[in-house]
Amino acid sequence: xxxxxxxxxxxxxxxxxxxxxxxxxxxxxxxxxxxxxxxxxxxxxxxxxxxxxxxxxxxxxxxxxxxxxxxxxxxxxxxxxxxxxxxxxxxxxxxxxxxxxxxxxxxxxxxxxxxxxxxxxxxxxxxxxxxxxxxxxxxxxxxxxxxxxxxxxxxxxxxxxxxxxxxxxxxxxxxxxxxxxxxxxxxxxxxxxxxxxxxxxxxxxxxxxxxxxxxxxxxxxxxxxxxxxxxxxxxxxxxxxxxxxxxxxxxxxxxxxxxxxxxxxxxxxxxxxxxxxxxxxxxxxxxxxxxxxxxxxxxxxxxxxxxxxxxxxxxxxxxxxxxxxxxxxxxxxxxxxxxxxxxxxxxxxxxxxxxxxxxxxxxxxxxxxxxxxxxxxxxxxxxxxxxxxxxxxxxxxxxxxxxxxxxxxxxxxxxxxxxxxxx
Numbered sequence: 245x246x247x248x249x250x251x252x253x254x255x256x257x258x259x260x261x262x263x264x265x266x267x268x269x270x271x272x273x274x275x276x277x278x279x280x281x282x283x284x285x286x287x288x289x290x291x292x293x294x295x296x297x298x299x300x301x302x303x304x305x306x307x308x309x310x311x312x313x314x315x316x317x318x319x320x321x322x323x324x325x326x327x328x329x330x331x332x333x334x335x336x337x338x339x340x341x342x343x344x345x346x347x348x349x350x351x352x353x354x355x356x357x358x359x360x361x362x363x364x365x366x367x368x369x370x371x372x373x374x375x376x377x378x379x380x381x382x383x384x385x386x387x388x389x390x391x392x393x394x395x396x397x398x399x400x401x402x403x404x405x406x407x408x409x410x411x412x413x414x415x416x417x418x419x420x421x422x423x424x425x426x427x428x429x430x431x432x433x434x435x436x437x438x439x440x441x442x443x444x445x446x447x448x449x450x451x452x453x454x455x456x457x458x459x460x461x462x463x464x465x466x467x468x469x470x471x472x473x474x475x476x477x478x479x480x481x482x483x484x485x486x487x488x489x490x491x492x493x494x495x496x497x498x499x500x501x502x503x504x505x506x507x508x509x510x511x512x513x514x515x516x517x518x519x520x521x522x523x524x525x526x527x528x529x530x531x532x533x534x535x536x537x538x539x540x541x542x543x544x545x546x547x548x549x550x551x552x553x554x555x556x557x558x559x560x561x562x563x564x565x566x567x568x569x570x571x572x573x574x575x576x577x578x579x580x581x582x583x584x585x586x587x588x589x590x591x592x593x594x595x596x597x598x599x600x601x602x603x604x605x606x607x608x609x610x611x612x613x614x615x616x617x618x619x620x621x622x623x624x625x626x627x628x629x630x631x632x633x634x635x636x637x638x639x640x641x642x643x644x645x646x647x648x649x650x651x652x653x654x655x656x657x658x659x660x661x662x663x664x665x666x667x
Contacts (some may be wrong), residue, residue, distance in 0.1 A: 245343075246282070246307050247332040253377020253419055256309070256323045265419050265431040267320040267439075269313050270533075272302060273564055283307065292556040293642050300558060301503060305333050314428040316592070318556065318568050320407045321428035323417040328361040333415070347412040347558060349373070352380055367373060370413065372423075378422050381414040433476065436464040442535040443478070445553065445574040447650065453634030454573075454650040456484030456549060459496070459535065483539070485652030489546045492530060499530035499539075536569025555591050559624050563613040573648065576633060577601055595630070597637040606630045612638065 247416035249254050255264040261275045265638055276286055289301040289488070295315060299322075302311040308327025312396040313320055325331060333341040340355040341347040352373065361373040362382070371382040418426040431441065446458040464476045481495045504526045518597045525543040529552075532538070540550035554566040573589040587601045599606060615621060 245330065245332055245344075247334070247459060249337070250333055250335050250378070250415075250417065252375055252417065254417070256307060256325075256417055262433055263311060263320065263323055264435060265320050265323070265417065266431045267435050268302065269302075269320075270372065270564055271435055271437075272311055272313075272320060272568060276302070276304075280619045288558065289429055292559055295557050295559065295642070295644065315430055319428040319431060321418070321426060322423070325415040326417065327413055341412070347380075349382065349410045352412065355530065357586065358429075371410070374421075374423075376421055378411045379414075379416040379418070379419060382410040383413040430476075431462075433464045434477075437460075439463070441567065442537070443568060444570040444572065445535070445537065447553075447571060448482070448484075449574055449576075450512060450653075452653055454483055454485075454551075454652075456487075457537070457650075458482045459537075483548065483551075485548050487548045489541055492548065496530075496532060496535070500533045501531040503529040503531055505529070505540075533565065534567050536566045553648045553650070555645055555647065556647060557644050560627070561622055561624055562646075573635070575601065577603070579603070587643075591645070593645060594643045595637065595645060596643055598600045598632075598637070602632075606632055609639070 246258070248258055250256055255262045257263055260281060263272060263275070276283055283304055283306070285305045287301075287303040287305060288585075289303055291298045297315070299315055300313040300318065302313070304310070308325060308330035310322075310324040310326060311320055312322040325333070328341050328347055331341070331651055332343075334346070335355050338355060339345050340351050345351060346400050350392055356378070359373060359375050362373045362635065362663070364371050368381075369383065373380045373382065416423050419429045420426050431607060438462050440463045443460045444463050445511045447454050448456045448458055457479050461479055461481060462476055463479075483495055487495075499558055505528065506526060527543045527549070528541055530539045530541070536554045536556060538550075538552035538554070539548055540552070541547065542549045553569045553571045554562065556563060556566050556568040568591060570591050575589055577585045578586050579585065589598055607630075609630045612629050613622060613626045627641070630637045630639060634651055634653070636651075637645055638647040638649070640646050
């Protein structure tokens with residue numbers, strides 16, 4: 245049984261690990277993976293058709309804990325303990341819930357001190373006792389007597405003293421005064437861990453298409469083993485097609501991983517695949533996982549030839565490898581008998597809305613099916629790749645964009661080339 249410290253408006257954890265409000269999804273998953281022998285049977289809950297309409301949830305079924313992440317920024321918004329019999333809880337080092345201590349209203353009052361009277365929710369048949377950044381819910385059917393209250397008391401909130409002996413049904417940790425209005429806070433400094441994160445990414449374009457990226461970056465501290473700065477730093481950097489490997493390293497820093505392309509699975513779609521001479525060296529990617537960006541370099545010139553922006557939607561094969569890239573892409577829209585206009589595509593745009601902006605359907609897509617090996621199946625199914633204005637939009641079956649690949653102007657044709665497809 246886990247023995248965890250409760251910190252209102254901040255975190256739930258112990259000496260080895262801590263789930264902190266504002267923590268990115270990937271860091272919470274990393275904690276669960278590292279301690280998989282202790283924390284078992286974790287579920288990932290999300291809406292397959294409407295992933296932005298509901299919070300993304302990590303359900304620790306063995307421990308009675310849910311971690312609710314904001315559907316848009318994918319940072320931890322609420323920590324819910326829904327089964328207090330499966331976990332030990334303490335506040336300021338003193339237990340208020342364990343096998344020997346029941347979390348009654350008297351125990352909560354003793355551990356956390358005085359607060360406003362409980363608020364009764366008739367629809368849920370629950371009483372909520374609220375502190376700043378912390379709420380406890382007490383259920384009616386756990387009491388031997390039906391409590392007496394006046395529904396019109398305290399301006400219709402039905403506020404009253406919670407009867408003695410009532411035990412906690414659920415506990416919530418969140419930011420602010422209201423659980424209903426809470427939002428995921430900014431990422432705390434303790435979660436940066438020497439990494440750089442992208443607040444947003446703007447795609448720069450010239451008259452023909454994309455020309456590069458402008459990234460607004462966030463960082464804090466100087467890395468592991470060095471005393472961290474007391475505040476977050478914000479700065480902008482730009483990278484362009486044709487930049488050298490050294491240019492990118494000096495602009496964005498070292499990548500998390502370098503990946504060398506070993507094969508081209510779409511070679512069969514080339515005009516004359518049998519005439520293509522195998523290359524003696526391979527193009528390579530710089531993978532910046534916390535930026536949600538990949539950068540492809542040409543093996544011969546070592547210059548940027550492609551950018552890949554990842555949206556990190558649940559239900560995609562690469563989910564949780566990258567942080568979500570909050571991008572904005574200007575699209576040139578040509579209207580009949582009118583000058584060209586510019587519309588913006590974002591991380592949250594749907595493909596049908598982009599086609600509506602264009603005013604005409606895009607050509608038939610290339611179907612992309614990912615798998616880690618020939619014998620493995622991809623449970624999420626295929627995605628569809630549409631070519632548009634020197635960009636390739638990888639679209640999921642729910643119509644959301646999984647990734648956008650941008651490629652530079654040095655192409656002999658505007659045709660969708662197999663080597664340009666997402667890897």
